[in-house]
Amino acid sequence: MTAGRTIFALIVAMVAIGPLSTDLYLPSLPAIGKALDADVAQVQLTLSAYMCAFALVQLVYGPLSDRYGRRPVAIAGIAIYTLASLACALAPSIEALIWGRAGQAAGACAGVVLGRAIVRDVYGRDGAARALAIVGSIMAFAPAIGPIFGGFIEVAFGWRWNFMLLLAFALVLLAGLVFGLDETNAHKDPAATDPSRMLRNFALLLASRTYLGYALVVSLCYGGFFAFISGSPFVLIDVLGLSPPEYAGFFLLCVIGYVVGAQLTVRLSKSWGPDKLLRLGTSLNIAGGAAMLFVASAGFAAPGLVGATLLTVPMMVYMAGMGIVLPNGQGAALGPYPTMAGSASALMGFLQMATAALTGIVFGALHQGGTTALPAIVLACGAAAFVSFAVLAKR
Secondary structure, three states: OOOHHHHHHHHHHHHHHHHHHHHOOHHHHHHHHHHOOOOHHHHHHHHHHHHHHHHHHHHHHHHHHHHHOHHHHHHHHHHHHHHHHHHHHOOOOHHHHHHHHHHHHHHHHHHHHHHHHHHHHHHHHHHHHHHHHHHHHHHOHHHHHHHHHHHHHHHHOOOHHHHHHHHHHHHHHHHHHHHHOOOOOOOOOOOOOOHHHHHHHHHHHHHOHHHHHHHHHHHHHHHHHHHHHHHHHHHHHHHOOOOHHHHHHHHHHHHHHHHHHHHHHHHHHHHHOHHHHHHHHHHHHHHHHHHHHHHHHOOOOOOOHHHHHHHHHHHHHHHHHHHHHHHHHHHHHHOOOHHHHHHHHHHHHHHHHHHHHHHHHHHHHHOOOOOOHHHHHHHHHHHHHHHHHHHHHOO
């Protein structure tokens, strides 16, 4: 097996390619609309199409990796991502960019799905949640660095160079996978890609109340975060008047919240266990969403740095909850399924990304230039995650 530090670094890079692909170009969303003569709903489709493709294609990667192994499937996925990133950088229209983003998703989801499956392969059932929390803590620097770099690249060179940076990252990761990753799947299943077997596996997972409950907790919590990802550039830049670099700074505050939550998981996972931590995480989701909606409804989110701060700080609380929910929910969902960890990871990822895509579409439909639609969606997702845990997942 690949040396510990090397494989851990590759896992982090594989999982990070997903958030980097969404976060790096966030400060450029308004500029993309102006450059390609597209409205808010059309620009939102560059995010929603990414999430939809991400959700669907990973259902294929999971069973493929269960049959053929993690390494060849990961290499193929990142190769697809590399070509799609070049297409995005050269896109002549909003329609071409939307299709390019779907291609990026078709490659990036291999990294996320197989990264989680490799964690299950290497660290086992008991160590998966803690390992995922450590990965999440390090990975949080991807969305932290992404908007900061993206904001400065947007100002200095224009939005297309954000995709050129993603292309460079993909090339480095591809080389790392080719030369640095050994196979980790010790339970290859020759029948994993049989269509009837795939359907039976997915049906088995969905029939499990606890698996479905944990997967929905993760998906709904992430849905609230994605609502913020897709909506915050239009709220903080267009409505509250921040510059792209200022927006990146406020996004960094949210990432700090996530890191705090992930570190709590690392420190408390052995003594508290996943269910107690999930109760805490989903409670923070509700608290952050409710405070955010109060700030917007009461008129405190006025244009300027003060209003942006008052609107963003509650999202830090939500993100701290997400830093707790994601690793514990993912670890608890994947733990019982060593022989089909790829399929279990893929199905959970499908639910997660489908929920995220839906929240992006809902924001695009509800946003009318104000500040209340975004926190309302965030609160709704947090509350639904709490209910899913209490009704389905809680043991």
